[in-house]
Each structure stands twice: as structure tokens, then as C-alpha cells.
Amino acid sequence: MGVPGMFEKNIYDQYGLYCDEKYQFGQYEGFRSGSRFYVLMPSLRRHDHLWVQLEWAERLKGRGVPQIAELVTDTAGNMVTRVDGVQQLLFQLPEEEDRSGLSEGEALAMMHEFGDGWVPEVNDLHLYGRWLSFWETRMEQLEAFHHTIDQRLQKTAFDQQFLYTFPYYLGRAETAMQWLVEEGKEHTLPPFHGTVNHTRFKPGAWMAADENRTQVKLPLSFVYDHPARDVGECLRYCYEQDDLAFETEFLEAYARGQTFQPQMWALVGARLIFPLTYVELMEEHYLNEGTNEDRTKTDEVQFEQLLEREERYMQRVSQCLRDTLPRSAEGHWFMRDRSFVQ
Structure with a gap:
């Protein structure tokens, strides 16, 4: 946490967003701006890692996997921005309600099916085999x-x-x-039969802003594995x-x-x-x-x-x-x- 008011000022200065209410999403800090929810995540990987994870996210969304968070760039178009003295990424949680009716197990199976064979050219994300x-x-x-x-x-x-x-x-x-x-x-193991996985998946690993926005998947947790x-x-x-x-x-x-x-x-x-x-x-x-x-x-x-x-x-x-x-x-x-x- 920064000095009271500093977080809100950083968010407005960097993204042009008003912070109406702050939230704690597990280990991450987030906020509500109007009817939209956002979460900040430390930038721990290189940009080439991030591009791969964002590409996976777009592909999964295109195949119908519900509730994937979307990266928000700052007012200058940068992906990574300093907030509270830390280099961070801002993600917007999906606005729509989750009407898929899928449980975590079913949604995970869908991700594994649709992410099959999308091999990254980034060694640190390639854990298969x-x-x-x-x-x-x-x-x-x-x-x-x-x-x-x-x-x-x-x-x-x-x-x-x-x-x-x-x-x-x-x-x-x-x-x-x-x-x-x-x-x-x-x-x-046959080559290229891995899929999009998570660094460490567990029940509740997908974020929920409220009871209508469940199973929000954060691209930064994606890796390629069995x-x-x-x-x-x-x-x-x-x-x-x-x-x-x-x-x-x-x-x-x-x-x-x-x-x-x-x-x-x-x-x-x-x-x-x-x-x-x-x-x-x-x-x-x-x-x-x-x-x-x-x-x-x-x-x-x-x-x-x-x-x-x-x-x-x-x-x-x-x-x-x-x-x-x-x-x-x-x-x-x-x-x-x-x-x-x-």
C-alpha cells in the first residue's frame, strides 16, 4: 500500500481512471472504476513472455473460453507502468456475467482442449517434457x-x-x-502435444470480482505444459x-x-x-x-x-x-x- 491517496493519484495519472473503490484480489491489489473492475499485477517477466501469454489469451477467447482478463495500456500506450513504486501491469476483468454455466473442471478441460499445440518460442514458458x-x-x-x-x-x-x-x-x-x-x-511424450496450463492451478485460482463475474483467468499465470x-x-x-x-x-x-x-x-x-x-x-x-x-x-x-x-x-x-x-x-x-x- 502506498501513502493514502497516492495509489488513486497513480492510477489517474497513468491510466486516466478514477479509483472509486480499492479491492484486494488474493495477493494482488485492484480497484473499481465505475462499473468496471481492475487488478494490478507485478511485471515479473520479459515482454516476449507477455506477448506469448496475451496471444494465448486472445486465442482462447476466440475459441469461446469465458472470462479472460484483458490487458490495459496506460495513456502513453505502455503495457508496463510504475504504480506505488513497482513496475506493474493492469488487467480489466470481464464486464459481462459468466453465463457459460461451466464449473472449474469443465472450464479447465476446455482450456486444455483449445490450447493444444500452441508452442511458445519462449523457453521459460515451455515446461512440457x-x-x-x-x-x-x-x-x-x-x-x-x-x-x-x-x-x-x-x-x-x-x-x-x-x-x-x-x-x-x-x-x-x-x-x-x-x-x-x-x-x-x-x-x-510426443512433441507439441502440450497445452496452455497455469503455473500453479488450484481451486479458486481464477479470480472473482463478485458473484456474477466468476472464473476470471489471468494471462500472466499461463505456461505451456502437459x-x-x-x-x-x-x-x-x-x-x-x-x-x-x-x-x-x-x-x-x-x-x-x-x-x-x-x-x-x-x-x-x-x-x-x-x-x-x-x-x-x-x-x-x-x-x-x-x-x-x-x-x-x-x-x-x-x-x-x-x-x-x-x-x-x-x-x-x-x-x-x-x-x-x-x-x-x-x-x-x-x-x-x-x-x-x-
Whole structure:
């Protein structure tokens, strides 16, 4: 938040819009101007990334995918504008009501179908067929963190928990990578069969300004990958939050638009087994160590919560894979001891 009145002044000076009411859309700041709603998002990618994501958005809108936010340029025609001291992008949320009647699962299946094969010429947005290399790199970084922390003479409570739990999560990551190769057969994926996905899809990932404007999709979250990415991340959220009702609803709705093939489930399984939440927490903590004491306390709480739900989470994952891939998901994949929580 800037100085009271400064945000409104920035918006008027840069875009010629009056800010009638400010909103918080999740982690993003937004506002209403008349009957229209807007949201600001930090500009984190290069312009060539943005052009690809905006092109995807236009194509999806042209194919009938509802409720996609539209970029607004400033009065000088620039896409990126400094607001509250930060380089940001402004998106207008759709004005019309969502009359499609589609659930999140059905709308996601439609996006995956219509976005099939739109390969970007931007490497950072092209994640299809690259999970194994990404996961290996991230685990190598965590191993480096582990070595550094182990050498410290003074260790925090977070450090101690990291040292204690890392061997288990390293084993889980290695299992995920083995599953990705042996069951998911990532190396056999046909080229150009990826589609428009999201960086991290979960229930409620699409923004809602009010009850009539649901499922608003933000182009900055778009990446190119296998549909198993979105499905797997949605299930990860459901299993971590114990929301099995949404899991059932989501899968049934998605299946009305897309067929679940065995390789799809195998790739979903690899994502679920890979300990992404743990990896992200360790990365955030140690890459930003010492910058914010309040953040350190928050990280400690999140770590404890993650450990508390680990056993239940893996039970959900193993059951999911036994249901969908009974021959592949037999005991040896899930027999590793998980009784490390103190």
C-alpha cells in the first residue's frame, strides 16, 4: 500500500481512471472504476513472455473460453507502468456475467482442449517434457542448502527440522523422478502435444470480482505444459487441504471434457509424489534468510503444518494412484517409512 491517496493519484495519472473503490484480489491489489473492475499485477517477466501469454489469451477467447482478463495500456500506450513504486501491469476483468454455466473442471478441460499445440518460442514458458530436469536441479539446490546448514555451529529450530526431514523428502523426490521415468515415461511424450496450463492451478485460482463475474483467468499465470500439470496441482491442493469433496467434483467435471489416459494419470502421480510444497518452502526460507523476522516465524508455522499433514497426504496420493493405476501403484512405491514427525 502506498501513502493514502497516492495509489488513486497513480492510477489517474497513468491510466486516466478514477479509483472509486480499492479491492484486494488474493495477493494482488485492484480497484473499481465505475462499473468496471481492475487488478494490478507485478511485471515479473520479459515482454516476449507477455506477448506469448496475451496471444494465448486472445486465442482462447476466440475459441469461446469465458472470462479472460484483458490487458490495459496506460495513456502513453505502455503495457508496463510504475504504480506505488513497482513496475506493474493492469488487467480489466470481464464486464459481462459468466453465463457459460461451466464449473472449474469443465472450464479447465476446455482450456486444455483449445490450447493444444500452441508452442511458445519462449523457453521459460515451455515446461512440457522438462519436469525431470527441473526437479533434479531443485533437489540439487536443496542438497547444497543441507550441506551449508549442516556445517553451521548455531542452528535455528527451522534448521534442525530441515536437517532431520531432508533425507525423507529427498527419498520422496527420488521416488517421484523414478515414477516419472518408469510410469509416466516423460521421455516418450510426443512433441507439441502440450497445452496452455497455469503455473500453479488450484481451486479458486481464477479470480472473482463478485458473484456474477466468476472464473476470471489471468494471462500472466499461463505456461505451456502437459495437462497433467494442472490436474496434479489441483489434486495436490485438495489432498493437502483435505478437500475430497472438491476432488471428486473436479475430476468428474474435467472428465466430461477430457479423457483420462493411463499416461495422464502416471504423470499426475509423479507430480503428487514430488514434494513441491516442501521444496518451495525450503527455497523461500533459505533464499530469503535473515531478511524478515516475521517471515521466519511464518515459515516455522508452515513447516510444522506441512509435517503434520504428511502422512495423511501420502495416504491420499497412494489411494488415488491405486484407484487409477492399480497395476503400477502397488506397494513398493509407497512403503517408505514416513514416521519422522516428532
